[in-house]
Amino acid sequence: MRRVRSLTLSVFSIILFAVFLNKAPELLNGYWQRILNLIAINAILALSLNLIYGITGMFSLGHAGFMAIGAYVSALLVLSPAQKNAMWILEDIYPWLLNVNAPFIISLILAGLAAAFFGLLVALPVLRLGGDYLGIATLGFAEIIRILITNTARLTNGSLGLKGIPAYTTLFMSWSCLGIVLLCTVCMLRSNFGGVLRAVRDDEVAAKMMGINTFKVKVLAFTLGCFGGGLGGALMGNLITTIDPRMFMITQTYNILMIIVVGGLGSVTGSIIGSFLVTTMLECLRFVENPITVFNINIPGIPGMRMVIFSLLLIVVIIFRREGIMGMREFSWDIFFPKPKHKKVKEESETVLELENVKLRFGGLSAVENLSLKIKRLEIVGLIGPNGAGKTSAFNVISGFYKPTSGTIKFLGKSIGGLRPDEVCRAGMSRTFQNIRLFGHETVLQNVMIGSRVRQKYQWWQSLMPFIFTDVIREDSTAKAQAMNLLEQLGLDEFAEEQASSLPYGAQRRLEIARALATRPKFLLLDEPAAGMNPQESEELMKFIRRLRDEFNLTILLIEHDMKVVMNVCDYIHVLDQGVHIAQGTPDEIRKNPRVIEAYLGAGASEGSAA
Numbered sequence: 001m002r003r004v005r006s007l008t009l010s011v012f013s014i015i016l017f018a019v020f021l022n023k024a025p026e027l028l029n030g031y032w033q034r035i036l037n038l039i040a041i042n043a044i045l046a047l048s049l050n051l052i053y054g055i056t057g058m059f060s061l062g063h064a065g066f067m068a069i070g071a072y073v074s075a076l077l078v079l080s081p082a083q084k085n086a087m088w089i090l091e092d093i094y095p096w097l098l099n100v101n102a103p104f105i106i107s108l109i110l111a112g113l114a115a116a117f118f119g120l121l122v123a124l125p126v127l128r129l130g131g132d133y134l135g136i137a138t139l140g141f142a143e144i145i146r147i148l149i150t151n152t153a154r155l156t157n158g159s160l161g162l163k164g165i166p167a168y169t170t171l172f173m174s175w176s177c178l179g180i181v182l183l184c185t186v187c188m189l190r191s192n193f194g195g196v197l198r199a200v201r202d203d204e205v206a207a208k209m210m211g212i213n214t215f216k217v218k219v220l221a222f223t224l225g226c227f228g229g230g231l232g233g234a235l236m237g238n239l240i241t242t243i244d245p246r247m248f249m250i251t252q253t254y255n256i257l258m259i260i261v262v263g264g265l266g267s268v269t270g271s272i273i274g275s276f277l278v279t280t281m282l283e284c285l286r287f288v289e290n291p292i293t294v295f296n297i298n299i300p301g302i303p304g305m306r307m308v309i310f311s312l313l314l315i316v317v318i319i320f321r322r323e324g325i326m327g328m329r330e331f332s333w334d335i336f337f338p339k340p341k342h343k344k345v346k347e348e349s350e351t352v353l354e355l356e357n358v359k360l361r362f363g364g365l366s367a368v369e370n371l372s373l374k375i376k377r378l379e380i381v382g383l384i385g386p387n388g389a390g391k392t393s394a395f396n397v398i399s400g401f402y403k404p405t406s407g408t409i410k411f412l413g414k415s416i417g418g419l420r421p422d423e424v425c426r427a428g429m430s431r432t433f434q435n436i437r438l439f440g441h442e443t444v445l446q447n448v449m450i451g452s453r454v455r456q457k458y459q460w461w462q463s464l465m466p467f468i469f470t471d472v473i474r475e476d477s478t479a480k481a482q483a484m485n486l487l488e489q490l491g492l493d494e495f496a497e498e499q500a501s502s503l504p505y506g507a508q509r510r511l512e513i514a515r516a517l518a519t520r521p522k523f524l525l526l527d528e529p530a531a532g533m534n535p536q537e538s539e540e541l542m543k544f545i546r547r548l549r550d551e552f553n554l555t556i557l558l559i560e561h562d563m564k565v566v567m568n569v570c571d572y573i574h575v576l577d578q579g580v581h582i583a584q585g586t587p588d589e590i591r592k593n594p595r596v597i598e599a600y601l602g603a604g605a606s607e608g609s610a611a
Contacts, residue, residue, distance in 0.1 A: 048228020062138025115230025161244025
């Protein structure tokens with residue numbers, strides 16, 4: 001009922017707007033039609049950059065370069081041979097380019113693909129570096145493209161630019177392109193793959209442990225964003241009908257960033273609202289640059305004053321609405337109607353892990369030395385030791401964050417030593433972290449659904465058109481039902497629509513475990529689950545860990561400093577000290593082991609206990 005109502009209202013609104021666009025040439029003069037076109041084009045550019053920056057969390061300053069590629073590719077395809085012949089004055093145009101001609105729609109697609117190709121070339125090397133390198137590299141790339149356009153006169157007509165480009169960007173064309181981009185973007189972001197993009201933004205390490213190949217996801221998001229940049233540039237060129245290298249300075253990227261900041265980073269609705277506000281305000285404020293008479297006082301026009309006023313208004317928005325108009329929220333018809341509730345489903349599992357002479361060295365430092373252990377199916381095993389013993393390093397080697405220097409790690413009889421974290425997760429192993437790593441801006445339900453993405457079969461491109469590829473809707477609704485079931489089992493269903501970062505500490509711990517369980521693991525690594533808990537919470541945790549093993553058929557390996565938890569919940573315990581495996585046995589055997597006592601309390605303590 002809720003979906004039908006939202007769909008009906010959306011379709012009705014689209015029809016109304018389509019009627020308005022149809023009547024716009026009669027109702028509006030050419031100037032305001034131009035502004036309507038600019039709003040649509042800026043919205044496409046904002047959506048594409050928001051996908052890169054706001055949704056996937058990669059800071060890019062090169063959108064002007066991708067716009068330039070799109071604008072020139074489209075213009076060169078739609079210009080007639082006669083126009084090209086007359087326009088190339090400094091140097092002759094390449095003969096193969098002279099007779100190249102294509103319909104406008106084809107030129108738009110090829111413009112987007114050309115920009116996406118160059119985006120892929122930039123992303124593949126730079127995204128491996130992480131951090132702010134992408135911003136620096138894309139800034140340099142945009143400037144390189146502009147200089148290349150200026151200096152390749154036979155291809156681009158150099159600094160003279162291209163003039164007389166056919167004005168194919170009509171209201172129908174620009175808003176139709178925006179409608180398609182908007183539809184594909186919304187469909188993708190509403191799918192579980194959209195949750196994966198946001199997960200990479202919120203916590204890349206945790207995303208890896210959910211089985212997500214974060215490098216592949218970031219390259220994909222960046223390439224898609226570049227496609228939108230090329231498409232927007234092509235539409236812009238065919239609207240203005242004249243392009244030259246000076247149009248694609250870094251200020252173009254700043255204008256798009258300004259739209260995203262005003263609307264809200266990560267918000268699709270915000271990109272549309274920001275495009276409307278920024279585009280119209282920049283045009284409406286032009287009057288302050290002309291002479292004005294106020295109460296018989298003549299005020300001379302000041303060139304550039306509209307940008308000063310606009311900048312002041314932007315500063316006010318940032319001060320009083322730092323997250324932008326929409327923040328990370330989206331418009332929903334549900335704000336006008338009361339909210340309903342959700343439903344349920346089930347899960348299963350099994351496992352075995354074997355480490356043999358595993359070493360991990362960082363230069364001359366040995367973090368783990370010849371670690372050998374076997375963990376049987378459905379055991380709860382503890383890995384303990386004093387601070388700096390190498391426990392977390394062992395976890396990181398097992399879960400794929402570090403490649404072992406030597407030795408073998410076998411999981412379910414297959415070697416996993418050296419696999420990436422996402423590959424380890426797909427093999428059936430999941431983990432939590434000592435410092436809770438949730439996707440804080442996502443809801444509790446979305447956090448758990450992101451965990452289930454690793455087991456879904458549909459491809460990312462199918463999420464652009466779920467009305468054709470219905471597996472997207474079916475798999476996502478199953479994932480949602482399973483996530484709700486997990487939340488109910490772990491006592492978190494009442495928080496399903498709450499933001500993950502707003503949960504109390506104990507609930508965040510359970511949510512992190514619920515998200516790990518959504519990957520359908522056979523083996524669960526728990527890194528200090530009792531950290532920060534009071535005695536009563538620790539008591540509940542012990543029951544909870546046993547419940548996990550019994551209800552989900554899990555084998556569990558846990559690091560824990562709370563000895564009461566370890567001794568009461570573990571079937572078997574391994575002890576590390578300075579990277580060396582010094583003891584193993586049942587809780588009773590470990591409690592009495594002199595080497596363990598010495599590791600924790602010093603040599604004198606072990607002698608005293610022996611006496």
